[in-house]
Amino acid sequence: QVQLVESGGGLVQPGGSLTLTCAASEYTFRNRAMGWLRQAPGKVRVGVSCIDTKDGTTYYASSVKGRFTISRDNAKNTMHLQMNRLKPEDTAVYYCAAAAVCPLLAGNPGDEYDYWGRGTQVTVPS
Numbered sequence: 001q002v003q004l005v006e007s008g009g010g011l012v013q014p015g016g017s018l019t020l021t022c023a024a025s026e027y028t029f030r031n032r033a034m035g036w037l038r039q040a041p042g043k044v045r046v047g048v049s050c051i052d053t054k055d056g057t058t059y060y061a062s063s064v065k066g067r068f069t070i071s072r073d074n075a076k077n078t079m080h081l082q083m084n085r086l087k088p089e090d091t092a093v094y095y096c097a098a099a100a101v102c103p104l105l106a107g108n109p110g111d112e113y114d115y116w117g118r119g120t121q122v123t124v125p126s
Helices: none
Strands: 004-007 018-024 033-039 046-051 058-060 068-073 078-083 092-099 120-123
Touching (some): 018 033, 018 120, 033 068, 046 078, 058 068
Antiparallel strands (some): 018 078, 033 092, 068 078
16 A cells, blocks of 8 residues: 655746645654655665654755755644755655654665655656
8 A cells, every 4th residue: 555645746936835745644653753865867876864863863865955845744643844045966766765763864765665656756857
C-alpha cells in the first residue's frame, strides 16, 4: 500500500517558489523522522532536508540552505517543503521519506529511509 504521497510539484521560473506536501499514514508518520530527497536527470539521489521527531531539529543540504524550509504538522500527518528562490539546478524528482532518525545528508542517497513516496516533479527552466 502507498504510505507516502507527494504533491505540489510543477514548473516555475527561476527565482520563483513552490511548496511541496507529503501526506503520510498515521503509523508511518508517528515517531519517525521525515525527509525530502531529490534526483536530477542523470544524477544520483541526494538528501535535501530532514526533520526529526523529538525536538523538531531540521537539517538542510548546503545547496538549499537559506532557500528551503522543512516543516511538519503532526496533527495532520503531513510534511512540507517550502522552496524559495528556485534555480535550474533544483530541477529534479522530489521524494518524501520516513526513517527512524534523520540520516546524514551529504553524499547520501538515503538508503536509511524505510518508507518512500513515488515522487513529484519540480522543473525550473534555465
